Structure formats: C-alpha cells, structure tokens
Amino acid sequence: MRLIRAIYASTKMDALNKDDIENILLSSRKNNARAQITGVLCFSHNHFLQCLEGDRTFVNDLYNRIAGDKRHVNPFIIDYTEISERSFSSWAMGFVPDTEISRELILKYSPTGRFDPTEMSAASALGFLKALTKTIE
Numbered sequence: 001m002r003l004i005r006a007i008y009a010s011t012k013m014d015a016l017n018k019d020d021i022e023n024i025l026l027s028s029r030k031n032n033a034r035a036q037i038t039g040v041l042c043f044s045h046n047h048f049l050q051c052l053e054g055d056r057t058f059v060n061d062l063y064n065r066i067a068g069d070k071r072h073v074n075p076f077i078i079d080y081t082e083i084s085e086r087s088f089s090s091w092a093m094g095f096v097p098d099t100e101i102s103r104e105l106i107l108k109y110s111p112t113g114r115f116d117p118t119e120m121s122a123a124s125a126l127g128f129l130k131a132l133t134k135t136i137e
C-alpha cells in the first residue's frame, strides 16, 4: 500500500448550482470514508481545487471518476506525490466555499493575486488548502 497525495484544479460547468455542490459533497463524504480517502475541496471564482489523499489505487480510481464528471471541465493535475503522512486526516472531504476565501490568502499563495489554481505550484496549492482548512475548523 502506498500513500499518495493528488491535487488537481478544474473549472465548473456553467449550469452548476449550490445543489450540485451539495450532491458532490454527499457522494464524496460517503465514498471517501469507505475508501479511507481524506482531503479538502475548495470552490472559488468558478474553479475547484481539490486534494485527495489515500491509497494509490483508490486515489487513482477516484481521480479518474472525478475527471470524467460532467459537472466540471479541464481537470489539471498540480501535484501527485507519494507521502509519509496525511495533511487532512480528519476530513473525509472538507469543503471551503467562496465566502471563506479571502483576497489576502489568495494573494499569499498566488503569483497574480487572481484565483487560478493552475498557476500555483504544488507547494503553494498545498499551503493554500492547509491554510483554508484552518478557517473552517
């Protein structure tokens, strides 16, 4: 068994609404707990940024399923690393909505001050997500 962290970003489909996000979180918490996958999902400025941690096979399977989900487009892998410990072990899937994400935090981790996770390094994306979870603990 190998412990893996995958971080990816994507863009929401135009028609996505609050109920869709609620459904995504319901599926995530149900499925991830079963597969011992932990992580965090944030949504801001039309972008998703998600970290998935867990067994390599389960994370790969889940990522492939998520990448084919029609509720978002352009999945873009930012980080895929073997890790020795989890960063989000208490979250089956923590969620951070737009309203909890400050401009200062975006500026701290982004080269442009704009929330476009595809411009973030792997370290910045992880640092950003860790900082975000502190706002919802």
Ligand code: FAD
Pocket (backbone or CB within 6 Å): 010, 023, 024, 026, 027, 028, 029, 030, 031, 032, 041, 048, 050, 062, 065, 066, 067, 068, 069, 070, 071, 072, 093
């Ligand atoms: P169910 O939990 O049975 O589905 C519940 C309901 O969700 C369905 O009745 C339907 O209303 C809706 N739904 C499910 N799939 C779709 C779809 N493709 N298009 C439209 N509506 C749908 N899944 C996880 O398990 N873990 C995650 O961490 C995770 N993160 C995600 C992040 C993002 C940004 C997105 C877009 C999706 C994510 N998903 C995640 C959802 C994933 O893509 C699959 O939809 C889900 O895993 C299917 O689970 P299930 O078969 O148990 O469906």
